[in-house]
Amino acid sequence: GAGVSQSPSNKVTEKGKDVELRCDPISGHTALYWYRQSLGQGLEFLIYFQGNSAPDKSGLPSDRFSAERTGGSVSTLTIQRTQQEDSAVYLCASSLVWQGQETQYFGPGTRLLVL
Amino acid sequence: KNQVEQSPQSLIILEGKNCTLQCNYTVSPFSNLRWYKQDTGRGPVSLTIMTFSENTKSNGRYTATLDADTKQSSLHITASQLSDSASYICVVKRHSGAGSYQLTFGKGTKLSVIP
Numbered sequence A: 001g002a003g004v005s006q007s008p009s010n011k012v013t014e015k016g017k018d019v020e021l022r023c024d025p026i027s028g029h030t031a032l033y034w035y036r037q038s039l040g041q042g043l044e045f046l047i048y049f050q051g052n053s054a055p056d057k058s059g060l061p062s063d064r065f066s067a068e069r070t071g072g073s074v075s076t077l078t079i080q081r082t083q084q085e086d087s088a089v090y091l092c093a094s095s096l097v098w099q100g101q102e103t104q105y106f107g108p109g110t111r112l113l114v115l
Numbered sequence B: 001k002n003q004v005e006q007s008p009q010s011l012i013i014l015e016g017k018n019c020t021l022q023c024n025y026t027v028s029p030f031s032n033l034r035w036y037k038q039d040t041g042r043g044p045v046s047l048t049i050m051t052f053s054e055n056t057k058s059n060g061r062y063t064a065t066l067d068a069d070t071k072q073s074s075l076h077i078t079a080s081q082l083s084d085s086a087s088y089i090c091v092v093k094r095h096s097g098a099g100s101y102q103l104t105f106g107k108g109t110k111l112s113v114i115p
Helices: none
Strands: A005-007 A010-013 A019-024 A031-037 A044-050 A065-069 A075-079 A088-098 A101-106 A110-114 B004-007 B010-014 B019-025 B030-038 B045-051 B056-059 B062-067 B072-077 B086-095 B101-105 B109-114
Touching: A005 A088, A010 A019, A019 A088, A019 A110, A031 A075, A044 A065, A044 A075, A075 A088, B004 B086, B010 B019, B019 B030, B019 B086, B019 B109, B030 B062, B030 B072, B045 B056, B045 B062, B045 B072, B072 B086
Parallel strands: A010 A110, B010 B109
Antiparallel strands: A005 A019, A019 A075, A031 A044, A031 A088, A065 A075, A088 A101, A088 A110, A101 B101, B004 B019, B019 B072, B030 B045, B030 B086, B056 B062, B062 B072, B086 B101, B086 B109
């Protein structure tokens, strides 16, 4: 079946511009995560959506970052007034909990370069 | 079946004492193993990441070990502090082809450090 998809796959933008990154999770997965991975670094948790509950935004690095999840499915991560340090791969994952075990399925990521 | 089992499920220790948390996995093919610390209501924060060839890795008072032959990992916390109270989650990564991958999360060990 279809996995998690993200778009665009690559994005080059100028410092100060806004960008929107899209994530289409696996159908039926109630949880959706956004992570960021900078060059040579591990995954950095950004935000977590679970069903209709209020999202856990504790990982967002600044108020320039926001995310929405419409209809419990597609999610958009928005970065306003991009800075060079925002350059990274932004990964989306959706998860399924089966018999108490969670498995997260990751999309291929959006590689963001801020010039 | 790809599984990650953690033990104990919960643990209470006195401040200043050491403790060791265990993680056994059956995930294959193995890519890497990461230990996360997750405070209540917060997103996970990576403590260590270990690849197949690494046996031990330290991050301050946290030391992780990996035995890829027996598919076991441990997280040792030295001189525990009250702020160490959190859930510790073992996450194993496997590649699933075409640039995508899966993370399988353990259920976590809930550690409580008491004065």
